Amino acid sequence: MKILGHRGAAGTSPENTLLSFAKALEFGVDGLEFDVQLSKDGEVVICHDERVDRTSDGVGWVNDFTLKELKKLNFGVGFGVFAPIPTLAELLEMLKARPLILNVEIKTGLIEYPGIVDKVVGLLEKHQVTHHSIISSFEHKTIVEVIRNYPHVKTGLLYDCGPISPWLYAQNLGANHLHPHYAFVNPELVRESHVRSLNVHTWTVDETWEMECVMNSGVDIVITNHPERFILR
Numbered sequence: 001m002k003i004l005g006h007r008g009a010a011g012t013s014p015e016n017t018l019l020s021f022a023k024a025l026e027f028g029v030d031g032l033e034f035d036v037q038l039s040k041d042g043e044v045v046i047c048h049d050e051r052v053d054r055t056s057d058g059v060g061w062v063n064d065f066t067l068k069e070l071k072k073l074n075f076g077v078g079f080g081v082f083a084p085i086p087t088l089a090e091l092l093e094m095l096k097a098r099p100l101i102l103n104v105e106i107k108t109g110l111i112e113y114p115g116i117v118d119k120v121v122g123l124l125e126k127h128q129v130t131h132h133s134i135i136s137s138f139e140h141k142t143i144v145e146v147i148r149n150y151p152h153v154k155t156g157l158l159y160d161c162g163p164i165s166p167w168l169y170a171q172n173l174g175a176n177h178l179h180p181h182y183a184f185v186n187p188e189l190v191r192e193s194h195v196r197s198l199n200v201h202t203w204t205v206d207e208t209w210e211m212e213c214v215m216n217s218g219v220d221i222v223i224t225n226h227p228e229r230f231i232l233r
Contacts, residue, residue: 002030011225014076017083031101043067044088092127102133167192190218
């Protein structure tokens with residue numbers, strides 16, 4: 001079982017910033033999970049919310065700011081540090097030569113971001129990390145776009161509900177992984193997924209009892225805000 005840092009090490013650092021990703025690396029994670037959107041001028045930036053209000057000292061929608069404008073905002077304000085929004089290119093440059101699992105969640109639920117799939121895959125290919133990257137999304141139309149246009153890229157279907165036979169749904173779409181909230185993980189899900197060569201990656205597991213449950217079910221990857229709690233050094 002592998003451990004991925006959720007938005008870096010979001011439990012102890014400003015989420016989705018280079019500071020958070022660096023902290024997760026210090027904890028010894030097997031990989032990183034993070035979210036991508038597009039700025040007003042089409043740059044792939046790393047941010048979870050479609051608005052900057054919660055995580056920065058700014059107000060407004062991510063796609064209403066140019067990259068230059070976003071860089072002026074402080075995404076570390078809640079931690080008493082200055083942390084600018086990173087671009088996907090900046091993170092990939094920081095991770096150069098590190099064979100980490102990269103779970104790239106494309107945020108296309110509220111805003112479609114035309115062209116974001118092409119830009120994300122282009123950056124992954126440019127930095128030669130496609131083979132150990134996974135593109136995930138709650139917007140499954142986005143995953144279908146990846147499968148159709150970039151069949152060599154691994155994909156994960158995010159969900160936080162209790163669908164019937166999700167392994168069949170994933171198999172029919174051609175996805176590689178299921179990414180359920182931990183509340184919907186059980187041995188049957190993992191068993192039926194593995195029979196179909198699907199892996200199960202679950203989120204966001206922060207408490208010991210949650211970890212025990214998903215470990216007993218046999219999941220392949222656990223995504224957590226607190227990798228320091230579960231990684232044996």
